[in-house]
Amino acid sequence: MNIEQIYREAGAYLQGHFLLSSGKHSQFYLQSAKVLENPTLAAKLADELSAVIAEFGVNYDSVCSPALGGILAGYELARAGEKRFIFTERVGGVMSLRRGFDVKNGERFIVCEDIITTGKSALECASVIESMGGVVVGFAALANRSFCKLANIDGELKSECKIPANKPVFALGNFEFEIYEPDDCPLCANGSEAIKPGSRGN
Template identity: 45%
Template sequence: MTEQELIKLFIERSALLEGHFRLTSGLHSNRYIQCAQVLQYPDLSAMLGEKLAAPFSEQGVNLVVGPAIGGIIVAQETGRALGVRAIFTEREQGKMTLRRGFGIKRGERVVVVEDVVTTGGSTKEVIEMVKEYGGVVAGVGSLVDRHSGALDFGVPFYPLLKLDIETYSSDDCPLCREGIPVVKPGSRKE
């Protein structure tokens, strides 16, 4: 599946939205990616997980980790494609952590996956948490990289789709100046 086919899929499933959005990062944007609109279809989730798993198939990966909520299905399907465990992190008192009895064994090779990368902040938090447990991060994968500029996670990064979508600080947002109401469509309401 090409990037153009992925864009078409996201548009057809109402996953690529236009408007005025406040992102999880706090930044504002005129476009929003709602991957859940695609991931609600198990056949599409499985296909995307297989595509994310492909670069890691020969790397001896033991575990896939994704941040809740957006990374849960992505981790599950990538783990299924690799034939390994898949777990997710949750934010507790502002810090990314493992709950529900999940753990990472020292030396386990881990792939960190996300639905959408904007600033890379959540992904970096998950990488640091994996390292704190003694895991070895083999790489990062995401369905969509909407970050402008270069991202350095310190490991290979494999997004399925790269979209150049402008973001603005809330203090200098042209959409706010135009009086367009802002919407917070994501999973976190903080």
């Protein structure tokens, strides 16, 4: 499965000057919503991701995603694996579990994102689960931006990755873009303003 081709054909491989959820800047952005707006394609991707996780023998009871970006990918992964699905969301800037969702003691979770960059949001989601007695057995995403090392695709673990090295990370492909700290961003130096994806119609 050529995940880069899928993103390009869906018009989801954007070029500009973007402020990522990690706080870093990039010339490129993967707009997963454009991929996931097609239910048939979303199901196909989730089925493939579920099969990859199963191939590695990771047993889990449920899937949890951080809102908003991870919800569709996580829900589809749960459907593919016939698991329960819940999601966390930020309340006053703090990742929280709401809406009557609960976590059983010892319940095993895959934390699923649409895209893993540094894994910051995924790790916050995992921390909520673990604080309630759950066990996070792995992380998954449609695509990985090459900071975190995947269990199923060769690559290097980079220092920016927030996900613990002892937890497997699964994705359907790697994307390697230049990502900059705001104070060291050549796009900013050229007078361009970073746009938060989704804030101006992108």
